[in-house]
Amino acid sequence: MKICHYNEGLAGAVVGEKVYPIGDALTKAGHLKPGHTMLEVIERLANEPAAMKCARFVLQAGSSVPLASVRLLAPLVNPPAIWAAAANYKAHQAEMREKMGSSDRSALSKDELMAEFFLKPASSIIGPGGPVILPRVSKDVDFECELCAVIGKPARHVAESQALEHVFGYTILWDFSQRDPWGRGRQNTRNIRKGFDTFTGLGPWIVTRDEIDDPQNLAIRVEQNGKPAMSAHTSDMICSLREHIRFLSSVTTLASGVLVTTGTPAGVAKLADGDRLKGSIERIGEMEVAVRAER
Numbered sequence: 001m002k003i004c005h006y007n008e009g010l011a012g013a014v015v016g017e018k019v020y021p022i023g024d025a026l027t028k029a030g031h032l033k034p035g036h037t038m039l040e041v042i043e044r045l046a047n048e049p050a051a052m053k054c055a056r057f058v059l060q061a062g063s064s065v066p067l068a069s070v071r072l073l074a075p076l077v078n079p080p081a082i083w084a085a086a087a088n089y090k091a092h093q094a095e096m097r098e099k100m101g102s103s104d105r106s107a108l109s110k111d112e113l114m115a116e117f118f119l120k121p122a123s124s125i126i127g128p129g130g131p132v133i134l135p136r137v138s139k140d141v142d143f144e145c146e147l148c149a150v151i152g153k154p155a156r157h158v159a160e161s162q163a164l165e166h167v168f169g170y171t172i173l174w175d176f177s178q179r180d181p182w183g184r185g186r187q188n189t190r191n192i193r194k195g196f197d198t199f200t201g202l203g204p205w206i207v208t209r210d211e212i213d214d215p216q217n218l219a220i221r222v223e224q225n226g227k228p229a230m231s232a233h234t235s236d237m238i239c240s241l242r243e244h245i246r247f248l249s250s251v252t253t254l255a256s257g258v259l260v261t262t263g264t265p266a267g268v269a270k271l272a273d274g275d276r277l278k279g280s281i282e283r284i285g286e287m288e289v290a291v292r293a294e295r
Helices: 022-028 038-047 049-061 090-100 110-114 160-166 241-251
Strands: 002-006 010-015 018-020 082-084 129-134 140-142 145-151 167-175 177-180 200-208 219-224 227-233 259-261 276-281 285-293
Touching: 002 038, 010 022, 010 049, 022 038, 022 049, 038 049, 038 167, 110 241, 145 219, 145 241, 145 276, 160 167, 160 241, 167 259, 167 276, 167 285, 200 285, 241 259
Parallel strands: 082 259, 129 285
Antiparallel strands: 002 010, 002 200, 010 018, 140 177, 145 167, 145 259, 167 200, 219 227, 219 276, 276 285
16 A cells, blocks of 8 residues: 555545545544544554554545645654664765765674664655755755655564564655765764755655565666666665664664665765756655755
């Protein structure tokens, strides 16, 4: 199931070119209260089998509206946390050493590398279409396009073998990154450089876990102004999503709605006013973002 957030904060499910209003059905059935958030939708669907059964029934017997007629929003705007992996592809490590003077991480263990997870603020989230705003303070902002997991069942001290059981679904996350003036040779500035308003693109929807057998078997592609800019595969990750969930849950409780984004492949590129980005991840979908300079 593809769970979307659309128009004036409605919860829906996308099937083909149609959107079914599952939020209304869940409210009428008593699973949600009026005025619910997408975080509450995710928590109920992930942890109450009757709620998921109700949502699936809507796809069989409910009314729908054309997908083209709705405005898609970020599928989640108030996650409890956004945990972002750093330097999780060897090719991206190499391009950052060359471009930014980043340290050589080749001798780090997986846990040592995962200890570089950083947090992005929820205030930085934008949805499909954007725009992402290039701040005046910077002359170098680039994109990163990543596979992102949405936690469903809360996770604490989870083994890798059970890690994916705690995933509700998957989405695309754009991690926009200011490289200049605070990035060269420095890592403790990540929260600021990646935390500007509009610096987290999320969407176009959340694909539930049952639709994707293996998150380490997905192609990632990005076009910048219609030209190929990134082509990669999640099998190239240094640390897998299973390892990420094992590591993070050994430190902190991962609540329903927490986002765990797995790092960018190589191919990041500088952005300019007027750019258009289109990113796609196999079996999830594609998301476009417009780029604008701060006025």
